[in-house]
Amino acid sequence: MGAIAxxxxxxxxxxxxxxxxxxxxxxxxxxISRMKEAIGVVPGLAVILVGSRKDSQTYVRNKKKACExxxxxxxxxxxxxxxxxxxxxxxISYFNSDPSVHGxxxxxxxxxxxxxxxxxxxxxxxxxxxxxHPLNIGRLAMQGREPLFVPCxxxxxxxxxxxxxxxxxxxxxxxxxxxxxxxxxxxxxxQRQNATIxxxxxxxxxxxxxxxxxxxxxxxxxxxxxxxxxxxxxxxxVIDVGINPVDTDSTWAMPMMVVLANxxxxxxxxxxxxxxxxxxxxxxxx
Amino acid sequence: MGAIAxxxxxxxxxxxxxxxxxxxxxxxxxxISRMKEAIGVVPGLAVILVGSRKDSQTYVRNKKKACExxxxxxxxxxxxxxxxxxxxxxxISYFNSDPSVHGxxxxxxxxxxxxxxxxxxxxxxxxxxxxxHPLNIGRLAMQGREPLFVPCxxxxxxxxxxxxxxxxxxxxxxxxxxxxxxxxxxxxxxQRQNATIxxxxxxxxxxxxxxxxxxxxxxxxxxxxxxxxxxxxxxxxVIDVGINPVDTDSTWAMPMMVVLANxxxxxxxxxxxxxxxxxxxxxxxx
Ligand SMILES: NC(=O)C1=CN([C@@H]2O[C@H](COP(=O)(O)OP(=O)(O)OC[C@H]3O[C@@H](n4cnc5c(N)ncnc54)[C@H](OP(=O)(O)O)[C@@H]3O)[C@@H](O)[C@H]2O)C=CC1
Ligand SMILES: NC(=O)C1=CN([C@@H]2O[C@H](COP(=O)(O)OP(=O)(O)OC[C@H]3O[C@@H](n4cnc5c(N)ncnc54)[C@H](OP(=O)(O)O)[C@@H]3O)[C@@H](O)[C@H]2O)C=CC1
Numbered sequence: 001m002g003a004i005a006x007x008x009x010x011x012x013x014x015x016x017x018x019x020x021x022x023x024x025x026x027x028x029x030x031x032i033s034r035m036k037e038a039i040g041v042v043p044g045l046a047v048i049l050v051g052s053r054k055d056s057q058t059y060v061r062n063k064k065k066a067c068e069x070x071x072x073x074x075x076x077x078x079x080x081x082x083x084x085x086x087x088x089x090x091x092i093s094y095f096n097s098d099p100s101v102h103g104x105x106x107x108x109x110x111x112x113x114x115x116x117x118x119x120x121x122x123x124x125x126x127x128x129x130x131x132x133h134p135l136n137i138g139r140l141a142m143q144g145r146e147p148l149f150v151p152c153x154x155x156x157x158x159x160x161x162x163x164x165x166x167x168x169x170x171x172x173x174x175x176x177x178x179x180x181x182x183x184x185x186x187x188x189x190x191q192r193q194n195a196t197i198x199x200x201x202x203x204x205x206x207x208x209x210x211x212x213x214x215x216x217x218x219x220x221x222x223x224x225x226x227x228x229x230x231x232x233x234x235x236x237x238v239i240d241v242g243i244n245p246v247d248t249d250s251t252w253a254m255p256m257m258v259v260l261a262n263x264x265x266x267x268x269x270x271x272x273x274x275x276x277x278x279x280x281x282x283x284x285x286x
Numbered sequence: 287m288g289a290i291a292x293x294x295x296x297x298x299x300x301x302x303x304x305x306x307x308x309x310x311x312x313x314x315x316x317x318i319s320r321m322k323e324a325i326g327v328v329p330g331l332a333v334i335l336v337g338s339r340k341d342s343q344t345y346v347r348n349k350k351k352a353c354e355x356x357x358x359x360x361x362x363x364x365x366x367x368x369x370x371x372x373x374x375x376x377x378i379s380y381f382n383s384d385p386s387v388h389g390x391x392x393x394x395x396x397x398x399x400x401x402x403x404x405x406x407x408x409x410x411x412x413x414x415x416x417x418x419h420p421l422n423i424g425r426l427a428m429q430g431r432e433p434l435f436v437p438c439x440x441x442x443x444x445x446x447x448x449x450x451x452x453x454x455x456x457x458x459x460x461x462x463x464x465x466x467x468x469x470x471x472x473x474x475x476x477q478r479q480n481a482t483i484x485x486x487x488x489x490x491x492x493x494x495x496x497x498x499x500x501x502x503x504x505x506x507x508x509x510x511x512x513x514x515x516x517x518x519x520x521x522x523x524v525i526d527v528g529i530n531p532v533d534t535d536s537t538w539a540m541p542m543m544v545v546l547a548n549x550x551x552x553x554x555x556x557x558x559x560x561x562x563x564x565x566x567x568x569x570x571x572x
Contacts, residue, residue, distance in 0.1 A: 117431065134428060138420030141427050141474070142466045145403065145420060170489045172496075178477065180428045188427070191464065191485060196496065198484040199477060203456045210458075210482065 015239075020163050025070055032071040044073040045129065046095040049107045050088060050114070051081035056107045063105065075101060085114045089122055096124045103129030103149075108181065132180065140188045154186035157218050157239045158193070166216065166237050168193040174211045176200045176227065177220035182241055186218045207231070301525075306449050311356055318357040330359040331415065332381040335393045336374060336400070337367035342393045349391065361387060371400045375408055382410045389415030389435075394467065418466065426474045440472035443504050443525045444479070452502065452523055454479040460497045462486045462513065463506035468527055472504045493517070 036042050045067055049060045060076065067074040077091050088106070095101045104127045110116050120132050128136060131149035139145040161168060173195040177183030187197045195216065200207045211217055211231040219227050219240045232238060322328050331353050335346045346362065353360040363377050374392070381387045390413045396402050406418050414422060417435035425431040447454060459481040463469030473483045481502065486493045497503055497517040505513050506527045518524060 134424030134431060135421050136424065137427050138422065138424030141423050141470060142420060143464070143470070144466070170491050172491075178429070180430070184427060184429070191487075194487070194489040196484065196486060196490040198482065200482060201477075201480070203480040204482040205456050205458075 015160055015164060017160065020160060023163070024159065025066070029070040036071070042071055042073055043103070044075060044098075044101045045103045045105065046075040046077070046098075046101045047105045047107065048077045048079070048088060048091055048095075050079045050083060051111050053109075056109075060107055073100065081111050085119065088114065088119055092119070092122045096122075096127060101127065103127050105130055108132075131185070137180070137185065137188075140185060140192070150189065151181060151185040153182045153220075153241055154189050154218075157186055157241065158189050160239055161216065161237065164237075168195045168216065171195045171215040172198070172213050173216040173218070174198045174200060174214035175218045175220065176207065176211065177222065179220065179222075182220040183218075186220065190216070190218070301446055301450060303446065306446060309449070310445065311352070315356040322357070328357055328359055329389070330361060330384075330387045331389045331391065332361040332363070332384075332387045333391045333393065334363045334365070334374060334377055334381075336365045336369060337397050339395075342395075346393055359386065367397050371405065374400065374405055378405070378408045382408075382413060387413065389413050391416055394418075417471070423466070423471065423474075426471060426478070436475065437467060437471040439468045439506075439527055440475050440504075443472055443527065444475050446525055447502065447523065450523075454481045454502065457481045457501040458484070458499050459502040459504070460484045460486060460500035461504045461506065462493065462497065463508065465506065465508075468506040469504075472506065476502070476504070 032042060045063070047060050047063055049056060064074050064076060066072075075095070079087060079091075088110075092104060092106070095104045104123045106119060106123065108116065110119060120128075120130075121134075123130075123133065125133055125135055125148060129149050129152075131137070131140070131147055131151040136147040136149055139147040140150065158168075168190060173187075173190040175183050175187040175190065175197060178187070178199050178201045183199065183201075187199050191197050198210050198213070200210055200221075204210065207226075208228070208231045211227065212233050214233060214236055217227075217232065217236055217238045219238070219242055221227075222242055224242075226242075227240075318328060331349070333346050333349055335342060350360045350362060352358075361381070365373060365377075374396075378390060378392070381390045390409050392405060392409065394402065396405060406414075406416075407420075409416075409419065411419055411421055411434060415435050415438075417423070417426070417433055417437040422433045422435055425433040426436065444454075454476060459473075459476040461469050461473040461476065461483060464473070464485050464487045469485065469487070473485050477483050484496050484499070486496055486507075490496065493512075494514070494517045497513065498519050500519060500522055503513075503518065503522055503524045504527065505524070507513075508528055510528075512528075513526075
């Protein structure tokens with residue numbers, strides 16, 4: 001059965017990440033051109049990539065493209081896998097003091113011989129567009145505090161929910177995964193909007209039962225074929241950020257048909273969601 | 287029916303917070319006397335109390351007593367309700383630079399005319415024994431990072447679980463309440479020990495249903511009579527940190543009997559749990 005037949009079998013509306021991305025891109029481009037006119041400045045984003053992981057290279061390329069498309073100047077540094085920590089720190093320090101750079105991204109993961117914590121802590125907090133500094137995460141976790149920046153992937157998920165008119169307040173939300181980059185900040189963001197959150201991770205004994213209670217599922221486990229159709233409550237909203245080398249995308253590539261049959265709104269297999277998320281990287285410059 | 291009859295009716299073992307507190311106090315006292323012998327220094331704790339809330343006064347008095355009991359020098363400053371923010375900041379700055387003070391506690395809540403965030407951010411991070419600095423909370427939330435200090439009430443809850451041999455890993459844990467002081471850090475601590483957490487708050491639509499799934503419940507809602515016996519799964523472990531003026535303690539003063547009948551292990555109505563928690567304030571000095 002082909003992809004088209006799959007769609008007509010189901011009731012789920014598929015989230016059009018590309019369309020959302022286009023909309024956001026236009027809004028940002030308009031903001032930036034207004035900014036340029038008003039104060040003569042355009043935002044600058046520096047991206048530091050170490051090594052040659054394919055997925056990292058794709059992310060960096062997409063960020064650069066996203067920047068170009070909206071009028072953000074991008075500065076890219078590509079260092080070899082075996083470069084020293086000091087080299088990375090030198091570049092960070094340079095960008096920290098460059099007034100034409102407003103945001104610095106260090107693409108993760110870094111090679112194993114580097115101290116990720118030390119490197120990220122060196123990005124000055126005002127330029128930490130990734131929002132990975134513990135001070136930012138702390139503010140994200142605390143009531144009455146505001147982070148300077150919010151990690152982009154979870155932010156992208158919230159944008160998708162928001163732009164599709166999904167009310168988060170009072171909903172049961174299950175986040176699968178609790179990484180510093182995706183799962184944990186996603187659950188904090190959902191909670192800030194007054195969802196009731198549960199967090200599923202590798203020690204969770206009954207992930208299926210818990211996930212099936214969710215009105216909103218954000219899946220970021222990085223394990224292929226983990227989420228099955230039976231995990232999804234009929235009518236639930238499902239955002240999948242997982243990408244797995246085995247099948248190019250999606251946590252549930254295989255059981256997608258069954259998931260689709262249950263969900264009300266779901267991100268597609270493919271780059272729609274991803275593209276939307278990449279554009280969110282540049283959003284903090286607003 | 288009196289308290290004794292109640293007890294014999296039930297299968298729940300009541301957590302003896304006083305005994306745990308005594309044990310911890312002895313351990314700390316021994317540590318401190320070793321420290322004094324070895325390096326000639328004893329820890330010093332400064333407490334700043336503003337205004338005359340009864341509960342705050344009780345907390346501060348208990349902390350002072352706890353310090354005295356184990357050999358920690360305590361420095362107390364009591365300021366009037368209508369003092370200025372600057373006065374509080376002056377005292378913080380003084381303690382920040384006093385080498386005989388190793389920890390600074392600002393008792394919360396502060397009077398409404400003060401900016402709590404600004405005041406807490408002024409406590410230097412190495413002396414933030416309360417662990418309320420966003421940098422500490424961020425580290426608590428992040429995998430692979432370690433907070434310098436952990437907020438004491440949630441830490442006290444974890445100590446109780448630990449000393450009663452409760453395995454947290456893989457358990458379903460529900461935290462009722464998500465305040466910066468109790469609920470939110472409690473859920474982060476449980477998750478760090480690999481529990482699967484759900485967080486119930488005032489927007490949660492079906493708190494009873496969610497709480498009934500929990501193997502471990504930490505209740506910190508600050509609402510009297512919220513948790514009913516029917517909320518507790520048979521065999522669950524229940525830590526109640528709530529204190530309500532209406533009945534001197536406990537979130538579930540009224541339906542206590544029913545809760546008791548279900549729980550396997552539970553903190554008592556009364557000061558047992560509290561006392562244990564107060565002693566945890568001084569624990570970070572170890
Ligand atoms: N779309 C985008 O823009 C982005 C997509 N991604 C993708 O999202 C996914 C997650 O990324 P990231 O968070 O960095 O990955 P991590 O590997 O850092 O985290 C994976 C999380 O999933 C949990 N997990 C692992 N196995 C299971 C299981 N069997 N059941 C339940 N939970 C499990 C882990 O739990 P534990 O903590 O217990 O180990 C961990 O919290 C990946 O596929 C990644 O490629 C990532 C970033 C951006
Ligand atoms: N034993 C000890 O050492 C200590 C005890 N305490 C006691 O613990 C309790 C909690 O303190 P604290 O966290 O500072 O209180 P807060 O008032 O700051 O927070 C209360 C939390 O409970 C939630 N809540 C309120 N009503 C309901 C409801 N009907 N159903 C579910 N959740 C609800 C609130 O949700 P929302 O966020 O949506 O408003 C909030 O997150 C108090 O009784 C306090 O006296 C506090 C500190 C130390």
